[in-house]
Amino acid sequence: MHINGKKVGFNKGFNIKPTVKTYTKANKMLIEVLKMSASANRLNAVDVDDPHYTDFVIKSVEDEDKLMEDGIKFLVDLFKLNEKQVEHLEESIPDSNVLANYLSYVIRRIKGQSDEEITLEDKKSSVVQKESDPKK
Numbered sequence: 001m002h003i004n005g006k007k008v009g010f011n012k013g014f015n016i017k018p019t020v021k022t023y024t025k026a027n028k029m030l031i032e033v034l035k036m037s038a039s040a041n042r043l044n045a046v047d048v049d050d051p052h053y054t055d056f057v058i059k060s061v062e063d064e065d066k067l068m069e070d071g072i073k074f075l076v077d078l079f080k081l082n083e084k085q086v087e088h089l090e091e092s093i094p095d096s097n098v099l100a101n102y103l104s105y106v107i108r109r110i111k112g113q114s115d116e117e118i119t120l121e122d123k124k125s126s127v128v129q130k131e132s133d134p135k136k
Helices: 020-045 053-079 083-092 096-110 115-132
Strands: none
Touching: 020 053, 020 096, 053 083, 053 096, 096 115
């Protein structure tokens, strides 16, 4: 299976063999991405005056750091990156949102979606989000 690498700074993509082991690793990474997303949503809902606000911020930052670390490790293992490629990867990802989006893309590819299906689904999701956002 071919996975595009341009979103994280590689001109070439990566070929991986779809296996149960890869699928299982993808599921574990998906759970972590979803937990981080839920944590970020909870943080946005907490009022600054809440006495536990600082605790929520600390937990959110810790979750984000863990996602970054585990996400990079997941990609390194999956793509069998060498030291130079790992450094390039770490320098090409500007923030946790870009990493989370790329991890989501990789996981969806592993779970059998084509690039075209992912693009179409993302466009539909973007349209629905804009329509439901009262600020836009």
